Amino acid sequence: xxxxxxxxxxxxxxxxxxxxxxxxxxxxxxxxxxxxxxxxxxxxxxxxxxxxxxxxxxxxxxxxxxxxxxxxxxxxxxxxxxxxxxxxxxxxxxxxxxxxxxxxxxxxxxxxxxx
Numbered sequence: 001x002x003x004x005x006x007x008x009x010x011x012x013x014x015x016x017x018x019x020x021x022x023x024x025x026x027x028x029x030x031x032x033x034x035x036x037x038x039x040x041x042x043x044x045x046x047x048x049x050x051x052x053x054x055x056x057x058x059x060x061x062x063x064x065x066x067x068x069x070x071x072x073x074x075x076x077x078x079x080x081x082x083x084x085x086x087x088x089x090x091x092x093x094x095x096x097x098x099x100x101x102x103x104x105x106x107x108x109x110x111x112x113x114x115x
Contacts, residue, residue, distance in 0.1 A: 005022070014115055017085065020111075090113050
């Protein structure tokens with residue numbers, strides 16, 4: 001069984017920064033890709049950023065230039081650095097991992113951007 005544990009969420013003012021972490025219970029090289037999704041109340045869950053095991057990254061247009069996804073293979077951890085946060089970034093952020101035939105989710109961490 002795979003466990004993904006997110007941390008780093010919280011309350012931040014507009015323009016501020018947060019760094020989310022996702023610690024996996026297994027070697028993250030097992031996964032073709034890992035990423036971050038978010039879901040705001042009343043909205044569908046949407047992809048924010050993805051990184052493959054080869055290091056290729058992709059971002060939602062709404063976060064390009066502000067968010068950076070990275071991975072530390074030695075720590076089996078994926079990060080999401082979020083800068084210049086906006087109120088519309090408020091959501092529950094979920095870590096996701098994909099390997100052939102399987103998709104795994106973390107429990108989510110709340111990010112609230114408000115003054």
